[in-house]
Amino acid sequence: MQLQATSEHSAHKNLAPGLILATLGAIAFSGKAIIVKLAYRYGVDAVTLIMLRMLFALPLFALMAWWAGRGKPPLTRRDWIGVFGLGFSGYYLSSFLDFAGLAYITASLERLILYLNPTLVLLFGWIVYRRRITRWQFVGMSISYAGVLLVFGHEVQLGQSAAAAWGALLVFLSAVSYAIYLVASGEFVKRLGSLRLVGLATSVACVLCIVQFMLLRPMSAAFDVAPQVIWLSILNATVCTAVPVLAVMMAIERIGPAMAAQTGMVGPISTILMGVVILGEPFTAWIAAGTALVIAGIFVFTRMGR
Numbered sequence: 001m002q003l004q005a006t007s008e009h010s011a012h013k014n015l016a017p018g019l020i021l022a023t024l025g026a027i028a029f030s031g032k033a034i035i036v037k038l039a040y041r042y043g044v045d046a047v048t049l050i051m052l053r054m055l056f057a058l059p060l061f062a063l064m065a066w067w068a069g070r071g072k073p074p075l076t077r078r079d080w081i082g083v084f085g086l087g088f089s090g091y092y093l094s095s096f097l098d099f100a101g102l103a104y105i106t107a108s109l110e111r112l113i114l115y116l117n118p119t120l121v122l123l124f125g126w127i128v129y130r131r132r133i134t135r136w137q138f139v140g141m142s143i144s145y146a147g148v149l150l151v152f153g154h155e156v157q158l159g160q161s162a163a164a165a166w167g168a169l170l171v172f173l174s175a176v177s178y179a180i181y182l183v184a185s186g187e188f189v190k191r192l193g194s195l196r197l198v199g200l201a202t203s204v205a206c207v208l209c210i211v212q213f214m215l216l217r218p219m220s221a222a223f224d225v226a227p228q229v230i231w232l233s234i235l236n237a238t239v240c241t242a243v244p245v246l247a248v249m250m251a252i253e254r255i256g257p258a259m260a261a262q263t264g265m266v267g268p269i270s271t272i273l274m275g276v277v278i279l280g281e282p283f284t285a286w287i288a289a290g291t292a293l294v295i296a297g298i299f300v301f302t303r304m305g306r
Contacts, residue, residue: 018254022263025247030271032240033107035232036099037279042226046099049233051213051222054095054206056237061206064242065199072196082188083197087204090181095205096212097174104167106281109151111271112294113171116144118301120179128183140301147293154286195249202245265295 039049075083102110119141125131155164181201188197213222223230251263268291275281 015255018251019263021247022251022255023266025244025251026264026267027270028240028244028247030111030267031274032236033102033110033271034274034278035236035240036102037107037275039229039232039236040103042229044225044229046096046103047213047216048221048225049229050096050099051209052225052230052233053236053241054209056234057241058203058206058210060238060242061199061202063199064246065196065203068193068196068199072193075192075200079188079191083192083200084204086181086185086188086197087201088208089177090185091202091205092208094174094177094181096209097170097177101167101170101174104163105155105171107275107279108268108272108281108287108291109148109155109164109168110171111268112148112151112291113168114175114178115268115294115298116148116172117175117179117182118298119144120175121182122301124179124183137301140297140299142297143300144294144297147290147295147297149290150293151287151290154284154290194252198245198249265298268295 036049098110098114122131122133122137122141126133152164152168155168185197185201192200248264255263272281272283272287272291276283
């Protein structure tokens with residue numbers, strides 16, 4: 001009886017810090033879209049912007065990989081091939097497509113599309129591993145996609161149909177790329193540990209983004225941007241990239257992945273609020289209804305679909 005009481009006390013003790021970390025991580029992740037939209041106002045393109053973000057983030061992720069790998073056996077050739085593939089899909093390709101899509105759509109729609117990620121993971125799990133999709137999961141998916149289509153339809157009505165369609169497609173492909181990473185990373189998480197894998201995969205992505213810039217742009221263009229873009233990129237690399245990765249990892253250790261994912265529902269709401277306050281994006285009944293549908297759908301998907 002005393003052991004049970006001690007266990008419950010320990011769980012409650014970890015709950016509040018875990019929830020705070022998960023909430024801060026979700027809000028910080030959401031700020032990435034706001035910073036990207038702000039940087040675009042200074043005439044920078046996606047190739048340069050993502051290179052700057054990854055350039056400043058590389059030392060942080062390399063340090064993370066080193067710290068998590070202390071005392072661990074070195075990676076085999078197979079491990080390195082896997083890390084490269086996961087870094088390419090989960091952090092390089094998905095990030096570039098996301099940055100490119102944000103040039104055409106609002107931060108609110110971008111966040112709602114990315115929030116469909118759990119449904120894509122389930123679909124890929126069904127395709128690759130023939131994992132069963134329950135009725136409630138299908139219902140939740142339908143509700144969420146209806147919410148995204150509602151917000152997308154609103155943006156099309158604003159007279160930006162071609163641009164909105166292209167931007168939404170790019171961001172959706174970003175979500176697909178990240179879902180592939182999540183589905184394929186299971187084996188490597190068990191072998192290397194989550195923190196070490198994230199540090200290595202993101203370091204690979206950083207190098208790929210820098211190489212991409214060197215191939216497509218002259219080196220002189222690296223810092224031939226407005227000073228505001230440099231500072232926004234540093235903020236993006238630290239507060240909106242490295243810090244939330246650590247915060248969410250620490251939250252999962254304290255409250256588990258399920259509750260951390262539920263807390264992440266604050267992400268779309270915080271993006272919309274920041275978009276309205278900082279970017280001056282419109283907040284209409286269509287956006288409110290679409291956001292409510294997406295969040296409700298993911299809630300049904302994760303809670304009722306087990």
